[in-house]
Amino acid sequence: MHYPEVPVPAILPTVRQVVRLCMVVITVGTGCSKTPVTERVQFNLIPDGIMTPLGRTTYREMLSSERLETGTQRHVRLKKVGRRVSKVANRKDYKWRYALIKDDDTINAWCLPGGKIAFYSGILPVLRNEAGMSFVMGHEVAHATAHHSAERLSQQLAFAGGIAALYMYLDGNTDLKDETKNLIIGALGLGTQLGFVLPFSRKHEKEADIIGMMYMARAGYPPEEAVKVWSRMNQASDGGRMPVFLSTHPSHGQRKRNLRDWMPQAQKRYARNALAEDTQRVVWPANSR
Ligand SMILES: [Zn+2]
Secondary structure: OOOOOOOOOOOOOOOHHHHHHHHHHHHHHOEEEEEEOOOEEEOOOOOOHOOOOOHHHHHHHHHHOOOOOOOHHHHHHHHHHHHHHHHHHOOOOOOOEEEEEEEOOOOOOOEOOOOOEEEEHHHHHOOOOOHHHHHHHHHHHHHHHOHHHHHHHHOOOOOHHHHHHHHHHHHHOOOOOOOHHHHHHHHHHHHHHHOOOOOOHHHHHHHHHHHHHHHHHHHHOOOOOOOOHHHHHHHHHHOOOHHHHHHHHOHHHHHHHHHHHHHHHHHHHHHHHHHOOOOOOOOOOOOOO
């Protein structure tokens, strides 16, 4: 895959940028952390203090060009599932948001750093029920809590020029070239919307699946539904409607096998936390659009 080069900004850094750069340098020394659930050691150059505002700004920008659905029954349901799943992720410092974009043709969902989540209405018939929604919700929450964007951004931006460009973006600098902006937004996992495909790595996708299934189970949803969601996602693509969620989230039989490997652990968590209500009741039939 080809990535554009990041141009080195031509202006001198402001005091604020220098202070922020120092913050990053300090973080380099203590930048090792572990992902939740899978406990993979990762090395991030970019702390939440940088990523969260970046996620918030990008969220506003992304949603400003979409038709949002608010206050409807399905948006209320999305927020309910979102609150339950994000609660078990135990990141009270994140301000979680759950937007429903009215777009029946797009089968997709995404999450930005700091817990800014969006679902497209086109994904609802694939999710079919609240349990299905809870898996994709868990997957998206996991991308945020496992700092996948920060990890990728650290890898992709050349340190000196790239980090300086990131600060310029955060400061609302409009002089940045479009290709630089696209690289930053692409690193957040939203490249597809800009026609700039930059999917998460297979490693991150696999990890988000596993963590997401554990989150859904701890939130009280039956984890078996996670495997069924992937089957329905495949059916949607067989029917000629290629889900963006599938194209940017590489689909392999391997993913279902990974989920089955972790299933016994997920079932134990579910047994302790199962919700009293029937979360597998069909609320979005396959033909509802
Ligand atoms: Zn993903």
